[in-house]
Amino acid sequence: MVPDSPLQSPPRAPYASAPRKHVVVVGAGIVGASTAWHLAKKGFDVTVVDRETPRAIADGASGGNAGLLSIGHYPLTRPGVSMRGLKWMFSRTAPLYIKPRLDRELVAWLWNFHLHCNKRHLDRCMAVLCAMGWQTLEVLEGMLAEESIDCDYARDGWLDVVMKPENMAHAEAEARSLEKFGYAWERLDGDALRRRDPCFKGDVAGAIHMKDSAHCAPNDLIAGLVRALPKHGVTVRFDSGVKGFRQARSGAVTGVLLENGEMLAADAVVLAAGVWSDALGRLAGVAIPMQGARGYHLQFDYPAVNPPPMPSTGMVLHETFVAITPMERSGQRQLRLAGTLEIGPLGEPWMRERLEMLVKGSTAYLNGLEALKPAAEWAGYRPCTSDGMPAIGGVRTKPGLFIATGHAMMGMTLGPVTGKAMAQIVAGEKPCFDVAMLDPARFN
Numbered sequence: 001m002v003p004d005s006p007l008q009s010p011p012r013a014p015y016a017s018a019p020r021k022h023v024v025v026v027g028a029g030i031v032g033a034s035t036a037w038h039l040a041k042k043g044f045d046v047t048v049v050d051r052e053t054p055r056a057i058a059d060g061a062s063g064g065n066a067g068l069l070s071i072g073h074y075p076l077t078r079p080g081v082s083m084r085g086l087k088w089m090f091s092r093t094a095p096l097y098i099k100p101r102l103d104r105e106l107v108a109w110l111w112n113f114h115l116h117c118n119k120r121h122l123d124r125c126m127a128v129l130c131a132m133g134w135q136t137l138e139v140l141e142g143m144l145a146e147e148s149i150d151c152d153y154a155r156d157g158w159l160d161v162v163m164k165p166e167n168m169a170h171a172e173a174e175a176r177s178l179e180k181f182g183y184a185w186e187r188l189d190g191d192a193l194r195r196r197d198p199c200f201k202g203d204v205a206g207a208i209h210m211k212d213s214a215h216c217a218p219n220d221l222i223a224g225l226v227r228a229l230p231k232h233g234v235t236v237r238f239d240s241g242v243k244g245f246r247q248a249r250s251g252a253v254t255g256v257l258l259e260n261g262e263m264l265a266a267d268a269v270v271l272a273a274g275v276w277s278d279a280l281g282r283l284a285g286v287a288i289p290m291q292g293a294r295g296y297h298l299q300f301d302y303p304a305v306n307p308p309p310m311p312s313t314g315m316v317l318h319e320t321f322v323a324i325t326p327m328e329r330s331g332q333r334q335l336r337l338a339g340t341l342e343i344g345p346l347g348e349p350w351m352r353e354r355l356e357m358l359v360k361g362s363t364a365y366l367n368g369l370e371a372l373k374p375a376a377e378w379a380g381y382r383p384c385t386s387d388g389m390p391a392i393g394g395v396r397t398k399p400g401l402f403i404a405t406g407h408a409m410m411g412m413t414l415g416p417v418t419g420k421a422m423a424q425i426v427a428g429e430k431p432c433f434d435v436a437m438l439d440p441a442r443f444n
């Protein structure tokens, strides 16, 4: 499919005398950094602006997430989820907590979310997500190899770990539903699981091993990628918040206005500011209604002496939805417990009982958690659209403006391939997956 508002002429070769097209990318999370990397590779003159420092970017959602690169993951909009969410709405310790409040935006978001929690929509989503998923690890592996980024990346799948025997059938049915998209899986009963990974307790019924996925230390991945950008001629400007857009009378977007009052002119602007893209987009007259679904992580260090057995693979605990990822960072072996979904206004104080849910939800599954040393705690936002799918593409009514956001709980996984597709769209090429369903205009 031909994108709507590409930059008409292709980028010029480095030896051409005319100036190259200048693209400003707003946001240096995994989506913005991957987009900038691919744009630079195509010969564009790229400036990335982020309001944070390099350290804070690596501590944002693209660093603090669970680090599971789980291709073939379902979106949030699944049959039954909206009704379960409604039931959980008033419980501060439910896996999905929606802070009750009278807010027109939230009510509209919830209603649209409910309308999309059905099998037909899920099938449409999965066709797109799987097409993205199959490419994203290749794209990421190419970037990691070329930039020599050490982020403890391993393509060893992930485990759906099941405590109750009666839930094995459900886990198996989910895995089976992915077979038609080509994903490989294996059922492990409790003993086989413990032989493979002695970290699991005797009561755990078993696991489904989804074999095609990967895991990494995401803070190191995003820090390494942002560090690599200048090598390709990308200008990265930290502490540079965007507070508006320069627009021509025609509606075309021709640059961004920084918080310090500086205007950065551009031939194209890619908005990849995570959950904040909604408020920013509205300044240019484009709404991408999103809720920030906050999640938390707890990081533990393994002691050097007598460490308990460490999981060999990333996992999600089936009954409690906690994601657990082993990672080695600067020679220190660590375990990250991440999860919980909390929908509320951005920037509210942490809910500590939700942070504590991560340990409570894991101790029944894993041996030796109590022997680990707490190293860090963190909270961050998943950018969630109401139909569970990202918004990727050019904005028809605002030539020069491109959107890449809304990846919810899949952004670390799908960020690399989104970056590749976004660069193709900006260059006026056919993107590497079908973006028709992801058109940002669907919300307007």
Ligand SMILES: Cc1cc2nc3c(=O)[nH]c(=O)nc-3n(C[C@H](O)[C@H](O)[C@H](O)COP(=O)(O)OP(=O)(O)OC[C@H]3O[C@@H](n4cnc5c(N)ncnc54)[C@H](O)[C@@H]3O)c2cc1C
Pocket (backbone or CB within 6 Å): 026, 027, 028, 029, 030, 031, 032, 049, 050, 051, 052, 057, 060, 061, 062, 063, 064, 065, 066, 067, 068, 069, 070, 240, 241, 242, 243, 272, 273, 274, 275, 276, 277, 280, 293, 294, 295, 296, 297, 323, 338, 339, 340, 379, 380, 381, 382, 383, 404, 405, 406, 407, 408, 409, 410, 411, 412, 413, 414, 415
């Ligand atoms: C607890 C938790 C666990 C998760 N686990 C996984 C997982 O295992 N696998 C997975 O695939 N995904 C996971 N995710 C989701 C994933 O982290 C996100 O989807 C992804 O990081 C979003 O990336 P992004 O680049 O869109 O946004 P961000 O990483 O949020 O980056 C946006 C950037 O925009 C900048 N910005 C914002 N406003 C402005 C402005 N006005 N001017 C300039 N810059 C601005 C911000 O500073 C930020 O650096 C998880 C998320 C959470 C919270």
